[in-house]
Amino acid sequence: MNFSTRLAEKLPGILPVPSHPLLRKGAIIPELRFFATASHSRRLRLGLQKNKVWSLQRAELCVVTSLCIVHPATEAYAQEAIEAIKSEKVIAVPTDTLYGFACDACSLEAVNRIYEIKGRKLTSPLAICVGDVLDIKRVATTNHLPHGLLDSLLPGPVTLVLQRGESSILEKSLNPGIDTIGVRVPDSEFIREVSRGSGSVLALTSANLSGDRSSVCVNDFENLWQHCAYVYDGGLLPSGRAGSTIVDLSKVGKYKIIRPGSAKEATVAILEKYLLEEEEDC
Numbered sequence: 389m390n391f392s393t394r395l396a397e398k399l400p401g402i403l404p405v406p407s408h409p410l411l412r413k414g415a416i417i418p419e420l421r422f423f424a425t426a427s428h429s430r431r432l433r434l435g436l437q438k439n440k441v442w443s444l445q446r447a448e449l450c451v452v453t454s455l456c457i458v459h460p461a462t463e464a465y466a467q468e469a470i471e472a473i474k475s476e477k478v479i480a481v482p483t484d485t486l487y488g489f490a491c492d493a494c495s496l497e498a499v500n501r502i503y504e505i506k507g508r509k510l511t512s513p514l515a516i517c518v519g520d521v522l523d524i525k526r527v528a529t530t531n532h533l534p535h536g537l538l539d540s541l542l543p544g545p546v547t548l549v550l551q552r553g554e555s556s557i558l559e560k561s562l563n564p565g566i567d568t569i570g571v572r573v574p575d576s577e578f579i580r581e582v583s584r585g586s587g588s589v590l591a592l593t594s595a596n597l598s599g600d601r602s603s604v605c606v607n608d609f610e611n612l613w614q615h616c617a618y619v620y621d622g623g624l625l626p627s628g629r630a631g632s633t634i635v636d637l638s639k640v641g642k643y644k645i646i647r648p649g650s651a652k653e654a655t656v657a658i659l660e661k662y663l664l665e666e667e668e669d670c
Contacts (some may be wrong), residue, residue, distance in 0.1 A: 482622030
């Protein structure tokens with residue numbers, strides 16, 4: 389059974405960040421604190437309303453709880469995220485569609501942790517994320533695809549289902565018994581930078597409990613923060629909760645839409661431009 393078949397089934401203080409020793413050592417802080425970086429010439433205005441809206445002027449916000457650290461998804465925190473991935477931790481990150489849980493796809497311990505966090509069945513496959521289109525050939529077979537197709541589709545809100553191939557660097561323990569893999573290159577620089585810096589590939593799945601609605605802001609999965617080494621806040625994601633468009637490109641000259649997602653029409657237009665034909669259901 390392949391990837392496509394299974395997928396179809398289913399507060400107060402202003403301190404330096406991140407140099408503060410509590411953040412460096414990952415110490416547990418019993419109360420909620422808000423840390424912001426600002427120079428002596430900058431003014432910080434903090435307005436905390438019922439819906440927890442902060443008004444900041446020229447400052448970076450870091451929310452620290454006793455269970456997790458939430459940072460902005462910016463270049464300043466990319467190395468921290470990379471080190472967490474290398475340490476076989478799970479992090480939460482924004483993509484160009486939804487928030488997701490990510491870990492080293494080659495770490496069985498980390499992958500199993502994602503399944504535990506989500507309450508996901510082990511038989512449900514995980515997709516992976518790579519930093520650049522050229523990296524796809526490290527994990528899947530692409531030589532049967534028309535020249536230029538991958539660059540036309542990616543980076544973007546599309547998951548491509550491809551054959552793993554014999555030379556794939558992926559561990560056999562990832563999605564065992566499945567000969568295809570869903571691959572993403574999101575149009576989101578933070579997660580791509582983390583993937584590049586990790587030296588591996590990322591296992592990626594939506595940041596929610598299995599069966600619950602998908603997350604378009606970090607508050608949507610606040611009940612799961614405690615299970616992550618870090619949560620990276622990219623704000624409210626604008627593409628809705630449909631997720632990426634999943635298309636099976638594992639067969640020569642054919643495509644099959646597994647999930648319409650947020651970019652079906654644009655994806656189909658590109659596929660047909662390259663003369664691929666839609667695979668008919670048997």
